[in-house]
Amino acid sequence: MELTVHLSCLLALLVAGLAQxxxxxxxxxxxWTRPLExxxxxxxxxxxxxxxxxxxxxxxxxxxIFARNLAGAQQLQxxxxxxxxxxxxxxxxxxxxxxxxxxxxxxxxxxxPNVNRKVESxxxxxxxxxxxxxxxxxxxxxxxxxxKTCLCCWAMAxxxxxxxxxxIKYRKSVEVSVQELLDCGRCGDGCRGGFxxxxxxxxxNNSGLASxxxxxxxxxxxxxxCQAKKHQKVAWIQDFIxxxxxxxxxxxxxxxxxxITVTINKKLLQHYQKGVIKATPTTCDPHQVDHVVLLVGFGxxxxxxxxxxxxxxxxxxxxxxxPYWILKNSWGANWGEKGYFxxxxxxxxxxxxxxxxxxxxxxxxxxxxVSCPP
Numbered sequence: 001m002e003l004t005v006h007l008s009c010l011l012a013l014l015v016a017g018l019a020q021x022x023x024x025x026x027x028x029x030x031x032w033t034r035p036l037e038x039x040x041x042x043x044x045x046x047x048x049x050x051x052x053x054x055x056x057x058x059x060x061x062x063x064x065i066f067a068r069n070l071a072g073a074q075q076l077q078x079x080x081x082x083x084x085x086x087x088x089x090x091x092x093x094x095x096x097x098x099x100x101x102x103x104x105x106x107x108x109x110x111x112x113p114n115v116n117r118k119v120e121s122x123x124x125x126x127x128x129x130x131x132x133x134x135x136x137x138x139x140x141x142x143x144x145x146x147x148k149t150c151l152c153c154w155a156m157a158x159x160x161x162x163x164x165x166x167x168i169k170y171r172k173s174v175e176v177s178v179q180e181l182l183d184c185g186r187c188g189d190g191c192r193g194g195f196x197x198x199x200x201x202x203x204x205n206n207s208g209l210a211s212x213x214x215x216x217x218x219x220x221x222x223x224x225x226c227q228a229k230k231h232q233k234v235a236w237i238q239d240f241i242x243x244x245x246x247x248x249x250x251x252x253x254x255x256x257x258x259x260i261t262v263t264i265n266k267k268l269l270q271h272y273q274k275g276v277i278k279a280t281p282t283t284c285d286p287h288q289v290d291h292v293v294l295l296v297g298f299g300x301x302x303x304x305x306x307x308x309x310x311x312x313x314x315x316x317x318x319x320x321x322x323p324y325w326i327l328k329n330s331w332g333a334n335w336g337e338k339g340y341f342x343x344x345x346x347x348x349x350x351x352x353x354x355x356x357x358x359x360x361x362x363x364x365x366x367x368x369x370v371s372c373p374p
Contacts, residue, residue, distance in 0.1 A: 144339030
């Protein structure tokens with residue numbers, strides 16, 4: 001732990017000055033105007049993220065990608081209108097294409113199934129609280145998972161949604177099996193990709209899910225035989241719905257009913273470190289959604305973050321207070337903000353409103369009042 005913290009500090013100190021130098025060198029004939037500093041920086045990256053390469057040629061190739069990614073992160077830092085910080089991440093030695101292949105859907109885009117879409121009434125447009133964070137409620141949000149090389153963000157987000165619904169509606173903490181969704185689905189393609197509705201259909205077809213403890217996640221791309229009948233079900237759902245594409249309505253539902261899944265364009269997440277991403281259609285196409293995450297809350301920047309935001313972009317119309325969504329990712333707790341990230345709220349950032357889906361569990365006989373922690 002101490003080594004990781006020490007390396008993180010060194011990387012942070014080096015990246016600001018070095019990235020600008022690399023950005024300039026990439027435009028020049030000489031590819032490495034500062035080769036010693038770059039190689040040392042890359043060595044720190046290898047140590048922190050346990051990277052090794054099969055040959056000197058592969059090492060040189062990854063070093064070149066690393067340099068270009070630093071330059072790209074620096075450009076994102078200059079263009080972003082929010083408080084986001086971009087730089088070195090666990091994916092800094094991957095090309096954009098490789099990153100997409102390892103963490104995208106890996107399936108052609110398709111329409112969602114014919115599911116009920118919730119339409120807000122006039123009353124639901126009223127009294128949306130200023131902040132909401134379901135992470136503060138006991139037994140609602142399970143620990144951040146790591147999908148590794150398995151393309152199962154869709155299954156992990158759906159599992160998190162079901163866990164949250166059970167935690168809120170029944171006040172019962174459960175952690176359901178992601179592996180069962182991968183092994184037993186008729187629609188999804190296991191670790192080769194899927195969509196969140198594939199997971200919900202699997203739960204309905206199997207009349208529930210086993211626990212993560214009984215049916216643990218394997219994290220590889222091998223095909224496993226379905227073991228659903230061998231384990232007791234710990235959670236199930238009544239159905240699933242798609243919310244309207246209005247962010248105010250999504251906020252209202254989140255605050256009163258609990259976390260939901262959303263599908264976004266993950267492009268900006270490769271270099272994301274922390275802060276609020278204020279994406280534009282140019283930097284993050286809202287039509288090309290390819291990554292499912294769990295929406296757990298919302299809020300606005302303030303105090304220290306506000307001063308940082310003003311320093312980043314004094315001309316930004318969002319500099320005084322940036323509304324944001326809080327999203328749970330599936331790339332481990334060492335990525336982003338302890339496994340979470342924030343997107344600007346109110347601008348359909350990265351296609352946020354395209355597929356807002358949630359499972360619904362059978363309601364208890366006595367309805368519990370739901371209140372999202374601020």
